Amino acid sequence: MRRTIYLQMLYLIDMHKSWIALDGSRSYAPCIIFKRGRVLLCTFRTIRLRAIYKHNGYERGTKWSISEYELDRALAVYRKRNPEVKARLKKGASYLEAKDVNAIVELATYGLLKLELSEFPLYKQR
Secondary structure (H helix, E strand, C coil): CCHHHHHHHHHHHHHCCCCEEEEEEEEEEEEEEEECCEEEEEEEEEEEEEECCCECCECCCCEEEEEHHHHHHHHHHHHHHCHHHHHHHHHCHHHCCHHHHHHHHHHHCCCCCCCCCCCCCCCCCC
């Protein structure tokens, strides 16, 4: 996955969050991949998400780690299903939208996690 798309996904999750928050994005984790009958041990960036409210049977504080490998595979599937997204991402990563991130994360977690990002960004003043 290109770094710009990865960072745009993190930005959209952070700015459009509803019941889930970005807990960390600078962590790396080892992952085992099975390719062509071989076992590969690789290290990937991971997105760590945390439930900030009780929602859909998930308790407050539940954490998930999604590897960049799974996100990349989900993005490839999403691009094949939706040619409009493919055209937008050719223009640049800034054309990625919150609804796209919702779908990509849902595909990456095999339907277990639906972010339900809000349509409008939540601006934070620090």
